[in-house]
Amino acid sequence: MKEEKLSGKTRVLPVIVLIIIVALWVLISWLQLFPESEFPSPQSVVQGFGEEIRAGRLFDDLVASLFRVTLGFALAVVLGIPVGLILGDRARARRALLPTVNFFRNLSPLAWIPFAILWFGIGDRPAIFLIFMTSFFPIVLATIAAVASIPAVFFRVAENYGYRGAELLTQVTLPAIAPQVITALRITAGLAWVVVVAAEMIAGRDGLGFAIWDSRNGLRLDLLVVNMIAIGFIGVVIDRLLLQLTKLPNLRWGYER
Amino acid sequence: MKDKPLSLESVSRTFGATEVLRDFSLNIVLGEFVAIVGPSGCGKTTLLHLLAGFDKPSSGRVIIKGRVRMVYQQDGLFPWRTVAENIQMGLRHVRDKTERERELKELLALIRLEGFEDNYPHQLSGGMKQRVELARALAGDTDTLLLDEPFSALDYLTRLRLRRELARMLKERPRTVVLVTHDIEEAAQLADRVIVLSDRPARIRCELQLAAERPRDPTHPEVIDAMHQILTVLGLEHDARESEVFSL
Numbered sequence: 041m042k043e044e045k046l047s048g049k050t051r052v053l054p055v056i057v058l059i060i061i062v063a064l065w066v067l068i069s070w071l072q073l074f075p076e077s078e079f080p081s082p083q084s085v086v087q088g089f090g091e092e093i094r095a096g097r098l099f100d101d102l103v104a105s106l107f108r109v110t111l112g113f114a115l116a117v118v119l120g121i122p123v124g125l126i127l128g129d130r131a132r133a134r135r136a137l138l139p140t141v142n143f144f145r146n147l148s149p150l151a152w153i154p155f156a157i158l159w160f161g162i163g164d165r166p167a168i169f170l171i172f173m174t175s176f177f178p179i180v181l182a183t184i185a186a187v188a189s190i191p192a193v194f195f196r197v198a199e200n201y202g203y204r205g206a207e208l209l210t211q212v213t214l215p216a217i218a219p220q221v222i223t224a225l226r227i228t229a230g231l232a233w234v235v236v237v238a239a240e241m242i243a244g245r246d247g248l249g250f251a252i253w254d255s256r257n258g259l260r261l262d263l264l265v266v267n268m269i270a271i272g273f274i275g276v277v278i279d280r281l282l283l284q285l286t287k288l289p290n291l292r293w294g295y296e297r
Numbered sequence: 298m299k300d301k302p303l304s305l306e307s308v309s310r311t312f313g314a315t316e317v318l319r320d321f322s323l324n325i326v327l328g329e330f331v332a333i334v335g336p337s338g339c340g341k342t343t344l345l346h347l348l349a350g351f352d353k354p355s356s357g358r359v360i361i362k363g364r365v366r367m368v369y370q371q372d373g374l375f376p377w378r379t380v381a382e383n384i385q386m387g388l389r390h391v392r393d394k395t396e397r398e399r400e401l402k403e404l405l406a407l408i409r410l411e412g413f414e415d416n417y418p419h420q421l422s423g424g425m426k427q428r429v430e431l432a433r434a435l436a437g438d439t440d441t442l443l444l445d446e447p448f449s450a451l452d453y454l455t456r457l458r459l460r461r462e463l464a465r466m467l468k469e470r471p472r473t474v475v476l477v478t479h480d481i482e483e484a485a486q487l488a489d490r491v492i493v494l495s496d497r498p499a500r501i502r503c504e505l506q507l508a509a510e511r512p513r514d515p516t517h518p519e520v521i522d523a524m525h526q527i528l529t530v531l532g533l534e535h536d537a538r539e540s541e542v543f544s545l
């Protein structure tokens with residue numbers, strides 16, 4: 041990734057695109073090409089935002105969704121990275137388990153929704169379970185791949201300079217895989233955010249996903265759009281936050297070529 | 298026995314059906330600089346890995362005394378560590394903190410990279426990285442350096458410069474050195490003894506001693522003469538002196 045020097049002009053380009061989209065929206069709804077019941081107007085959405093914020097619902101839903109994603113994702117990271125490290129290190133265990141891991145990696149986590157409800161009911165727990173199922177397998181696979189791609193020379197150097205056991209793990213293996221694993225975490229966090237919405241639509245009583253479903257049932261398309269905007273915006277924020285990790289000076293080597 | 302830090306006694310090493318070393322013996326004396334040249338794939342890296350203890354012989358004996366460190370073609374630096382942190386790896390066994398800091402300063406001066414201690418390897422040129430590799434290996438009280446084609450990724454002038462610097466550093470911090478290289482001039486300029494290997498399984502094709510004191514210039518008469526002899530053994534030079542060559 042080469043850091044280009046952005047001129048002031050290119051910096052405002054995304055803002056211009058956004059303004060054009062909103063302008064088109066305003067134009068279409070002003071021309072009344074579609075009925076208001078199918079195509080909410082910008083004014084109604086702005087009012088909807090005010091309504092949702094004043095009632096505190098938007099904030100509550102947001103906190104509920106973020107809580108579930110954070111917990112499910114954290115659980116997947118805490119378990120997935122060690123499992124990936126072990127499998128990356130042991131050829132026999134890897135050969136035995138890799139097909140299974142791949143199977144679950146390619147099974148849409150949404151297929152688990154019925155079981156999630158049966159086993160965990162409604163609320164936080166099924167959503168956390170689904171987020172975990174979404175994140176765990178990709179994190180394991182990415183960690184295995186990252187471990188496998190550590191150059192053998194690093195381990196020889198480590199041996200020469202007396203790194204063994206826990207120190208080998210914290211001073212050599214983990215820093216060597218960090219850039220690749222962080223890239224995988226960014227992608228996986230995006231997936232998790234997509235899945236929490238689906239999980240809450242079916243197995244939730246609150247959260248942004250439930251709010252989408254609830255707005256649709258109440259035929260409040262303005263609120264539907266309010267929640268869509270919130271979901272997209274938070275997704276971008278999560279990715280930006282994780283992107284900050286790649287700016288750490290001792291990780292830059294993994295992103296510059 | 299102390300004067301033989303490294304020796305191979307009729308060592309064989311095979312990888313499956315590939316016989317890389319067969320009944321290979323080599324003694325290296327304390328403080329000696331041995332250069333090993335030979336065709337690609339003949340087993341030079343395998344030899345160094347045996348001397349470093351990374352690899353075990355299929356048969357025979359490898360004797361290693363003291364602290365041995367290997368130097369690579371720049372890619373042995375840990376990219377997540379700064380120049381200073383990489384060099385400090387070589388000082389891990391030094392107990393005293395002020396002593397470690399003094400050593401680090403001295404090593405940075407030795408490789409002329411003062412002011413770059415907080416840079417990461419990817420922010421350095423190839424020649425600078427190679428100097429950091431050397432400093433890390435020289436740090437503390439290493440006994441032996443094993444260098445596997447350390448300068449081969451560099452351009453010719455940088456290579457010449459680094460050869461001089463290596464010779465100068467070894468003058469200040471004498472070590473036993475085994476250098477593997479494809480560069481015959483490099484071998485002749487730096488080493489006390491040049492060993493030319495045959496194709497796989499590697500045999501010693503010829504061995505030359507150079508008496509001139511190190512550091513020497515690449516155009517020193519003895520260096521030129523050694524190069525001539527090596528090239529003749531390799532069949533790359535033909536003239537009357539061929540018959541004088543001491544060949545095994």
Ligand SMILES: Nc1ncnc2c1ncn2[C@@H]1O[C@H](COP(=O)(O)OP(=O)(O)OP(=O)(O)O)[C@@H](O)[C@H]1O
Pocket residue numbers: 312315317336337338339340341342343344
């Ligand atoms: N771990 C290994 N497994 C199988 N074969 C190996 C292994 N290591 C080396 N070999 C084989 O041993 C032979 C010698 O390899 P080595 O790396 O020692 O050669 P080299 O002299 O260092 O070559 P170069 O000059 O190209 O670096 C090669 O034919 C190689 O294929």
Ligand SMILES: [Mg+2]
Pocket residue numbers: 341342343445
């Ligand atoms: Mg080699």
